Amino acid sequence: MVDILHRVGIKSPSTADTYNALTAIDGLSNWWTNETTGESKVGETVRFRFGDNGFFEMKVVALDPGKRVLWQVVDGPQEWIGTKVDFELKQEDDFTIVLFKHQGWKEPIEFMHHCSTKWGTFLLSLKSLVETGKGSPYPNDVRIDNWL
Amino acid sequence: MVDILHRVGIKSPSTADTYNALTAIDGLSNWWTNETTGESKVGETVRFRFGDNGFFEMKVVALDPGKRVLWQVVDGPQEWIGTKVDFELKQEDDFTIVLFKHQGWKEPIEFMHHCSTKWGTFLLSLKSLVETGKGSPYPNDVRIDNWL
Numbered sequence: 001m002v003d004i005l006h007r008v009g010i011k012s013p014s015t016a017d018t019y020n021a022l023t024a025i026d027g028l029s030n031w032w033t034n035e036t037t038g039e040s041k042v043g044e045t046v047r048f049r050f051g052d053n054g055f056f057e058m059k060v061v062a063l064d065p066g067k068r069v070l071w072q073v074v075d076g077p078q079e080w081i082g083t084k085v086d087f088e089l090k091q092e093d094d095f096t097i098v099l100f101k102h103q104g105w106k107e108p109i110e111f112m113h114h115c116s117t118k119w120g121t122f123l124l125s126l127k128s129l130v131e132t133g134k135g136s137p138y139p140n141d142v143r144i145d146n147w148l
Numbered sequence: 149m150v151d152i153l154h155r156v157g158i159k160s161p162s163t164a165d166t167y168n169a170l171t172a173i174d175g176l177s178n179w180w181t182n183e184t185t186g187e188s189k190v191g192e193t194v195r196f197r198f199g200d201n202g203f204f205e206m207k208v209v210a211l212d213p214g215k216r217v218l219w220q221v222v223d224g225p226q227e228w229i230g231t232k233v234d235f236e237l238k239q240e241d242d243f244t245i246v247l248f249k250h251q252g253w254k255e256p257i258e259f260m261h262h263c264s265t266k267w268g269t270f271l272l273s274l275k276s277l278v279e280t281g282k283g284s285p286y287p288n289d290v291r292i293d294n295w296l
Contacts, residue, residue, distance in 0.1 A: 006264050010290065093294065120265045
């Protein structure tokens with residue numbers, strides 16, 4: 001098992017705004033993909049579509065307000081199904097720290113390398129959204145390679 | 149053992165320019181840190197300084213022109229010493245693909261999360277350097293959190 005790990009720090013007086021951007025559908029739409037639908041409640045699913053490039057469907061496993069969001073992938077690319085996406089939040093002075101883990105990959109395949117870099121750019125999009133009101137969600141996301 | 153993985157694709161007709169940016173001291177200076185010194189030859193060391201924030205000293209372990217650059221960390225932060233930084237290059241149509249691995253971390257500590265995100269931004273700086281002639285090396289690098 002190998003994991004994708006990231007850490008971003010968001011200038012924000014508390015974890016509330018970042019938590020909202022990770023749980024409200026219009027929050028998620030403004031940093032990951034503007035094609036976000038579903039219900040962000042424990043036991044329900046949220047679907048993230050990226051035009052013709054595919055989608056991820058996440059079951060919301062845990063929500064701890066201001067502290068943690070945990071999803072499990074229930075549909076999407078084969079390699080993602082069953083993996084978990086974990087956002088832990090904590091406040092350090094003026095920064096909300098996001099500790100991110102995408103856990104449960106079976107093998108460190110080339111697609112995992114791509115997803116690692118891509119998650120980094122999306123987490124910086126989340127940072128930008130909370131700090132400035134504007135993120136870079138799909139279809140305006142940062143292109144990192146020939147797989148978009 | 150846990151690894152940091154990334155994949156970027158750089159619009160370039162061959163791997164030559166990217167390989168040069170990973171091996172020439174003035175190439176490295178233009179995407180990672182402008183305080184790069186040393187000799188980029190197998191068995192020699194290259195030192196990457198980030199002002200008062202610290203440095204990494206890498207022994208060049210392998211150089212395969214156009215294909216691979218492998219370093220081992222010999223000095224710097226305790227958690228980095230002994231780890232390996234591996235850049236594999238290949239050409240896919242108009243893109244030079246960089247498969248990046250920072251291997252040999254003992255534990256998935258918070259600092260590793262930070263370094264993963266930071267490597268992503270530096271690899272996008274490498275992409276920008278090769279594609280446009282201008283990267284974002286330290287001290288003009290992307291700030292990702294309260295650890296810079």
